Amino acid sequence: MSPQNLNTNCPPTWCPGCWNFQILAGFKKFLETQDAKNCAMVTGIGCAAKIFDYVNLNGLNSLHGRVLPVCLGLKVGNPKLNVFGFSGDGDAYAEGMEHLIHAARYNSNIKYLVHNNQVFALTVGQPTPTTETGFSDKTTPLGVKLPPINPLKIMLAAGCGFVARVFADVKQVDAVLKEAMSHKGFCFIEVIQPCLIFHPDTGYKEKTYNIQESGHDKTNFTEAMRLAEQFDYSGIKSDTRIPLGIFYQKEKPVFEEQLKR
Amino acid sequence: MRWNVLFGGPAGTGPNVLTNILGQALVEHGNHVFYSRDYQSLIRGGHNFNVLTFSNEPVWSNDSEYDVIVALDDNTEKLHRKNLKKSGIILKGEHTNMYFAGRLFKLFCLDFKLLEAQLKKLEKRFDENLREAKKGYDEEKKSVCQVKGQKPDHYFINGNQGISRGAIKSGIGVYYAYPMTPATPILNELAAEQVKNNFSVIELENEIAVVMAGIGSSATGKKVMIGTSGGGYDLMTEGISMAGITELPIVAYLSQRPGPATGVATYTAQGDLRLALNSSHGEFPRIVLAAGDPKEAEELTNQCFYFSQKFKVPAIILGDKHLAESFYTIHEKVEVIPVPSTVRLGRFNSYEKDSQGCATENPEIIKKNIEARLKKTKEIEKESKKFQKYKVYGDKNAKKVIIGWGSTKGAVLDAIKEMKNVKFLQILYMEPFPIEIKKELDKKKVILVENNSTAQLAGLIAEKTGIFVENKILRYDGRPFLADELKKEIEKELK
Numbered sequence: 171m172s173p174q175n176l177n178t179n180c181p182p183t184w185c186p187g188c189w190n191f192q193i194l195a196g197f198k199k200f201l202e203t204q205d206a207k208n209c210a211m212v213t214g215i216g217c218a219a220k221i222f223d224y225v226n227l228n229g230l231n232s233l234h235g236r237v238l239p240v241c242l243g244l245k246v247g248n249p250k251l252n253v254f255g256f257s258g259d260g261d262a263y264a265e266g267m268e269h270l271i272h273a274a275r276y277n278s279n280i281k282y283l284v285h286n287n288q289v290f291a292l293t294v295g296q297p298t299p300t301t302e303t304g305f306s307d308k309t310t311p312l313g314v315k316l317p318p319i320n321p322l323k324i325m326l327a328a329g330c331g332f333v334a335r336v337f338a339d340v341k342q343v344d345a346v347l348k349e350a351m352s353h354k355g356f357c358f359i360e361v362i363q364p365c366l367i368f369h370p371d372t373g374y375k376e377k378t379y380n381i382q383e384s385g386h387d388k389t390n391f392t393e394a395m396r397l398a399e400q401f402d403y404s405g406i407k408s409d410t411r412i413p414l415g416i417f418y419q420k421e422k423p424v425f426e427e428q429l430k431r
Numbered sequence: 432m433r434w435n436v437l438f439g440g441p442a443g444t445g446p447n448v449l450t451n452i453l454g455q456a457l458v459e460h461g462n463h464v465f466y467s468r469d470y471q472s473l474i475r476g477g478h479n480f481n482v483l484t485f486s487n488e489p490v491w492s493n494d495s496e497y498d499v500i501v502a503l504d505d506n507t508e509k510l511h512r513k514n515l516k517k518s519g520i521i522l523k524g525e526h527t528n529m530y531f532a533g534r535l536f537k538l539f540c541l542d543f544k545l546l547e548a549q550l551k552k553l554e555k556r557f558d559e560n561l562r563e564a565k566k567g568y569d570e571e572k573k574s575v576c577q578v579k580g581q582k583p584d585h586y587f588i589n590g591n592q593g594i595s596r597g598a599i600k601s602g603i604g605v606y607y608a609y610p611m612t613p614a615t616p617i618l619n620e621l622a623a624e625q626v627k628n629n630f631s632v633i634e635l636e637n638e639i640a641v642v643m644a645g646i647g648s649s650a651t652g653k654k655v656m657i658g659t660s661g662g663g664y665d666l667m668t669e670g671i672s673m674a675g676i677t678e679l680p681i682v683a684y685l686s687q688r689p690g691p692a693t694g695v696a697t698y699t700a701q702g703d704l705r706l707a708l709n710s711s712h713g714e715f716p717r718i719v720l721a722a723g724d725p726k727e728a729e730e731l732t733n734q735c736f737y738f739s740q741k742f743k744v745p746a747i748i749l750g751d752k753h754l755a756e757s758f759y760t761i762h763e764k765v766e767v768i769p770v771p772s773t774v775r776l777g778r779f780n781s782y783e784k785d786s787q788g789c790a791t792e793n794p795e796i797i798k799k800n801i802e803a804r805l806k807k808t809k810e811i812e813k814e815s816k817k818f819q820k821y822k823v824y825g826d827k828n829a830k831k832v833i834i835g836w837g838s839t840k841g842a843v844l845d846a847i848k849e850m851k852n853v854k855f856l857q858i859l860y861m862e863p864f865p866i867e868i869k870k871e872l873d874k875k876k877v878i879l880v881e882n883n884s885t886a887q888l889a890g891l892i893a894e895k896t897g898i899f900v901e902n903k904i905l906r907y908d909g910r911p912f913l914a915d916e917l918k919k920e921i922e923k924e925l926k
């Protein structure tokens with residue numbers, strides 16, 4: 171394995187205690203088991219995307235919403251490269267939604283993490299497509315009227331071959347990336363990452379449970395859909411349950427392997 | 432003598448095949464041929480027509496009056512009869528396009544064997560086509576002209592094919608696109624060549640994905656081209672800006688059609704010069720080259736790849752529908768230069784970045800980065816001196832200058848062919864601009880010819896040289912200039 175120093179000189183500018191630190195640590199832990207020289211990362215724009223500055227890996231800090239086409243371009247250019255994408259929920263589900271649906275369709279061998287804090291954090295707290303109804307900030311004094319979308323259901327419906335959700339926790343991030351590495355194809359991994367400032371954590375972690383531990387068969391699509399429905403992003407209530415783990419997994423032909431043939 | 436033949440009919444009746452067959456045979460027989468296509472944005476029906484102009488001397492454009500009209504339906508005669516010359520011939524009736532091919536070959540004294548050879552190339556329905564063609568050939572009793580009969584080294588090619596060849600000869604690694612007329616045929620051209628030449632042709636969900644995936648592949652060292660028309664290019668502009676700051680090479684083919692918005696999908700214009708020059712936020716160096724014929728399209732595409740790789744900047748090859756889809760007879764050798772790939776994967780950033788590739792807000796680094804990019808503008812300028820940034824045709828000492836760019840070249844060359852004391856100055860490099868044209872324009876009568884309504888080149892010339900061009904011949908009805916009409920307009924301006 172490569173002894174490449176994964177650190178940069180850039181001090182993190184995330185808020186103290188931000189769950190993004192856990193995702194960063196989890197990714198670095200995972201990278202220790204990889205040949206980092208053969209890995210590349212692509213990020214969008216937002217707090218989540220700042221992870222680019224804190225990992226000394228090749229790649230591109232791309233534009234807002236444009237993580238996935240850049241990842242695809244890297245895989246087309248060099249299919250052997252291990253490519254990791256990082257977005258916030260605004261990046262992935264608002265500005266970049268069209269790319270997300272098509273990424274599931276193309277099934278390029280990309281590992282994609284969406285840090286979902288249910289808010290545009292870097293632009294100081296406006297609602298995203300996964301923000302709950304009734305949420306209010308300065309731009310929405312009358313409260314959000316729309317219901318949140320359910321990205322896991324969208325990804326399942328779009329035919330994504332690897333649909334997972336974890337909490338922003340070192341171990342969980344590391345573990346899910348290892349699982350994703352052994353899957354050939356596009357991996358969608360949502361990371362629940364409550365924002366300390368703009369979408370305070372009302373006890374997300376306590377509401378989570380692992381679906382693999384409770385015996386979920388990840389080849390069962392119907393069951394995957396049912397589990398995806400269990401958490402609808404509408405905030406935390408007494409009976410909220412947030413399923414984590416690999417909801418669905420199925421290998422399909424990989425985009426870059428079918429070129430020039 | 433220039434012969435103008437119009438082929439008209441509803442879409443789907445094969446006017447293109449017919450025009451191609453005659454054009455190919457004439458070229459292979461030593462003639463010079465130019466043909467343009469006028470078609471609507473529909474699949475079946477409507478009225479499409481092609482005008483084929485040929486001569487034993489070079490031809491680059493069509494005229495407004497026809498010697499022969501081939502009417503594949505009644506509508507064609509109705510619409511175009513007024514432009515038939517007094518001595519003109521109309522071929523009509525309920526017949527297949529191949530029947531008319533037979534008659535035309537006879538009319539132009541082309542051996543039937545030549546027609547048979549063209550039909551063989553078509554492969555499909557050979558026997559049936561041959562029968563029809565023979566019938567037409569035998570039924571035609573007239574013959575109007577004696578065409579040349581030697582084997583030339585000419586070839587027949589359209590602008591899109593020129594661009595495709597330029598890309599392939601530059602070692603293209605990936606072509607990304609989303610279909611949009613008039614750039615779409617490049618997708619076909621390149622797709623057919625990808626396996627043989629070891630590159631990929633990839634259609635993505637939209638033009639934003641196209642440019643961003645292009646940047647991703649460019650970061651791995653692949654030579655990338657993307658292609659579209661104005662509307663698609665608008666969507667690409669954030670990516671062009673990204674290429675600007677990440678300093679990743681990318682070649683964008685911008686094939687113009689009338690705008691704004693959807694404009695007129697299948698017609699021609701030169702309305703996007705300013706778009707190519709000014710699109711995308713922020714300041715960064717770029718290359719913008721404009722081709723006037725398929726040979727230039729091939730060479731300038733190659734030069735776009737060259738500059739883009741050498742200086743790690745976005746390069747735009749500007750064309751338009753008239754260039755893209757018209758067929759030209761090329762008789763000069765195309766010159767292409769090798770394009771070494773220059774990029775190695777590193778840390779690229781859409782933010783201003785420090786030496787580790789991390790985002791920075793440090794004022795000194797920001798300034799340094801900007802100056803490093805600006806410095807490339809000067810280096811590009813210097814390198815560009817090795818290339819022909821503009822061309823002068825006609826009487827070099829002439830006191831009267833026609834100035835233009837892109838596909839208007841054809842009509843201008845044909846219009847001024849017999850004029851004395853007139854030269855044509857064609858600008859190929861829009862950026863870096865050949866400021867030295869100043870000496871060609873100073874104290875001369877200058878007439879601008881452009882396919883747009885605001886004379887964008889005149890504005891650019893004023894900006895770069897301080898010279899204000901007063902005389903303008905502008906056409907902005909979606910149609911290309913026609914040589915005979917343009918000639919009259921130039922003569923009027925010269926009076």
Ligand SMILES: Cc1ncc(C[n+]2csc(CCOP(=O)(O)OP(=O)(O)O)c2C)c(N)n1
Binds near residue numbers: 217290
């Ligand atoms: C094209 C474009 N539009 C808007 C912005 C401004 N912008 C920067 S970050 C951001 C929101 C990021 O939200 P999210 O993706 O959820 O990430 P977070 O900051 O919450 O981690 C926006 C809208 C931008 N950079 N680019």
